[in-house]
Amino acid sequence: MDMAEKGRAKAAIIGLGASTLSRTPVGSARQLAVQAVQAALADADIGHGEVDGLLINRSPLVPHEVLPLKLQEDLQFANLTLLSSIEGEGSSAVQMIQYAALAIRAGMASNVVCVFADDPIRPAQSGGQAFAPALSISGIPGWEESVGLLGAAGAYALAAQEYLWHYGLDADALSGVVLSDRAWAQRNPDAFLRAPLSLDDYRRSPWVVEPFRVLDCAYPVNGAIAVVVTAADAAPERSARPVYIHGMGQGHGGFTGFRGRQGLTGARLAGRIACEMAGVVPADIDACQFYEAFSFTTLLALEEYGLCPPGEAAAFTRDGHTAPGGRLPCNTGGGHLSGYYLQGMTPVAEAVIQARGHGGPRQLDRADLQLVTGNGGRLDYHAALLLSPSARLRAH
Amino acid sequence: MDKDIEGGATPFLAGLAVGELRYARCGACDAVLEYGASLCPACGAAKVVWVRASGAGRLRARAIYHRSYAAGLVPPYAVAMVELEEGPRLLARLAEGAVLTPGMALRASIEDGSLRFLAA
Known part of the structure; x- marks a missing residue:
């Protein structure tokens, strides 16, 4: 079977597991990873000895030893034929799941566990401090520190401000995403920020780095999430509700500004490749789970993935189209802003929950095709998945 | 061209030390390079030539810090993305108190090796 065969699943997610998620220290990232893997294996109803692949994702802000390859020994997976730490x-x-699918299709492994774990909140370190190191966007080593562009917020704020200026928008333009996420979080008992939120409340939220307020920034937690990926053909025997992977794409290129190029980031490429692989167009997508460390990234993703015309995502979100009852539900667990920030696993987990019909009060009427995105660096590294509860997509 | 120094971004910092704002061009095809480029995206050559910029640019964005992420960085302060008139984009500090408008014309000022952009 050709990897590019359209409409037919490439692989499937058959297990999802999480550790304790907490705003206080509850164990090291390595310990949390073990909890999540154990939960994912139980969810997949897969034997410990059947696991032959392990892919690891640690936060780019921590050193290798926080979540090392030795996790294999903690987990006592003695016969791995696939083991790597993914650096995206x-x-x-999202990349882990893509490489798991590729390895399975190539015959290198059968059941691949993919795990992310992080513990940014420690006794002597707040979540804000954990995310204070500079993101490199200047091309000049050390330059961010010398101009005071510390933390991811400042680097993203520059891209957001350029976007707002270009389209003649004020900072309220970001409010639609924040309010939409919160409306979803109110329907998700596992979300961390669930209090009702109005536009006035949003406007009272203090600035962090203008144009971002506190409420525009992801809500960090300690925790881990793991999934189990297996062959599409084997999935129905293993799981009552497999979640099939139909499209996968990557695109690596950072925010270029408005200089006449087609697209502002690599997300444009990632989306195009994923859609071509699945044999769908963006209009076929029922719901999106975006990587949105900052509210602005959802606006940009809506446009870059072809779901909104350029410059219209702010109005689209403020009109409620991404909120409960809207025509393109996005970040349906509350996202990174109101749900919890476990980097790329937040959108992955929510997509699996929705595809399985396990969303409870937030369950979507239609989740036949979901877009899941990852975004690394300062809008530099993009990866996308198209997921469905169906092994075969209807012909477009 | 008044400079011909190959390599990474060090020539940029060396330029500031002598009061000069520099940017990079391709020594093979003369394409303007972004800061950080070691190969030319147009022709693939690995010949980076550093030249003096006019110092004129435009304000493409600014981020205003309302929190301090390090001792010595006293908020509020603004960090700018400046597009030099030659093309490259440069992250920079703005002079205190400037009224900032989208796309406004700026000029570089280097004092004691420290770069700031002022309203032109």
């Missing part, structure tokens, strides 16, 4: 920063979680 915020796109790693």
